[in-house]
Amino acid sequence: MFADLQLLHCQQGTDEWKTARLGIPTASRFHKIMTTKCKQSQQKQKFLYELLEEHITQIPYFDFQSEDMKRGVLLESTARQLYEKTIKNQVYEVGGVWYQGKHKILASPDGLMPNLRKGLEIKCPKINNHIDYIHHQKVPTKYLLQIQGCLWLTNYQTWDFVSFCPEYKKQPFFMVTMPRDENIINALQNNICQFSDELEQLKIKLQKKTKKCR
Numbered sequence: 239m240f241a242d243l244q245l246l247h248c249q250q251g252t253d254e255w256k257t258a259r260l261g262i263p264t265a266s267r268f269h270k271i272m273t274t275k276c277k278q279s280q281q282k283q284k285f286l287y288e289l290l291e292e293h294i295t296q297i298p299y300f301d302f303q304s305e306d307m308k309r310g311v312l313l314e315s316t317a318r319q320l321y322e323k324t325i326k327n328q329v330y331e332v333g334g335v336w337y338q339g340k341h342k343i344l345a346s347p348d349g350l351m352p353n354l355r356k357g358l359e360i361k362c363p364k365i366n367n368h369i370d371y372i373h374h375q376k377v378p379t380k381y382l383l384q385i386q387g388c389l390w391l392t393n394y395q396t397w398d399f400v401s402f403c404p405e406y407k408k409q410p411f412f413m414v415t416m417p418r419d420e421n422i423i424n425a426l427q428n429n430i431c432q433f434s435d436e437l438e439q440l441k442i443k444l445q446k447k448t449k450k451c452r
Contacts, residue, residue, distance in 0.1 A: 239330075239352050243392060246334035250346055251311065255333050256301075258344065261293030263430055263437070264334075265345035265387035271433045274382050276425035286437060293441055306364070313362035317402035318349060320411050321358060325398075327351055329358060335391045342434050345384075345391045355395045357388050360402065368403035368412065377416045383426065385416050390423045 248254040263271060263285075270285040272278065279285075288299040322329050329349035337343035349358035359381065363371070371378060377385060377399045385397045401412040 240332075240350075243350075243352075244336040244339035245332050246336060246344065246346075248333035250331070250333055255346070256298060257296070258334065258341075259346075260296055260298065261289050261437075261441070262342055262344060263289065263434055264343075265384045265391065268383045268387045268426060268430060269380070272383065272426060272429040274379055274422075276422065276429075278429070282433065286433070286440070289437055290440060290444070294444070309364075310360075310362045313402055313404070314348065314360050316404075317360045317362060317400055317411070318358070320402065321349070321360070321398070321400050321413070324411070324413065325351075327354060335388070337391050337431075342438060343391070343430060345388045347388050347392070350392070350394075357385075357392055357394050357397045358400065359385055359388070359397060360400045362402050365403055365406050368401050368406050371401045371414075372409060372412045375414060377414055382416075383422070386419055386422045387426055387430070389416075389418045390426050394418075 246255070246258050248258070267285065270279055270281040272282075292299050318329055318331075329351060332347065332350060334344045334346040335350075347357045348360040351357070361371075361381070381399065385399065388394075389397055395418060397416045399414050399416060402410060404410045
């Protein structure tokens with residue numbers, strides 16, 4: 239079923255999952271490396287050092303869980319069940335998908351459907367953002383690189399974006415499908431791999447300097 243993917247086998251949100259993500263670029267943070275215009279992000283250098291700090295301390299640089307994030311955790315499973323009923327297909331949950339099994343780049347999809355070559359991203363926003371998504375009828379720009387990054391790492395063909403807001407009784411469930419964008423995916427592969435190589439080289443240099451000081 240997942241023979242072509244290198245999976246992280248754990249539940250998302252667990253200590254094991256958090257540890258696996260330490261000190262490496264993950265899809266939800268690809269925007270800190272590259273912009274949607276395929277240019278270098280102004281956040282890139284700062285992000286590089288944030289990940290180095292994570293590598294050294296083995297503590298997440300950003301581990302604060304906002305009320306919106308807590309809301310997402312509470313509602314995500316319900317949204318996934320509604321999605322399964324909508325598309326009439328089983329959704330598989332995984333801890334993550336590694337790039338080429340090297341454990342240096344990771345994406346953590348909200349669901350995978352290997353038989354459809356499709357993935358899932360779920361958001362559970364408050365009413366104002368939910369209505370905004372419905373109004374524009376497309377994947378919000380701020381999630382574009384995350385989803386295209388997932389398409390890159392899985393080599394799947396499409397990704398469904400779901401917004402679930404039970405308080406909005408008129409339309410609590412919204413879904414839109416995003417296809418692969420090969421231009422963005424090629425740019426992601428170049429930029430993220432280059433960033434990852436630079437990061438790993440710095441880790442090695444720091445390790446050598448630490449040994450010399452002993």
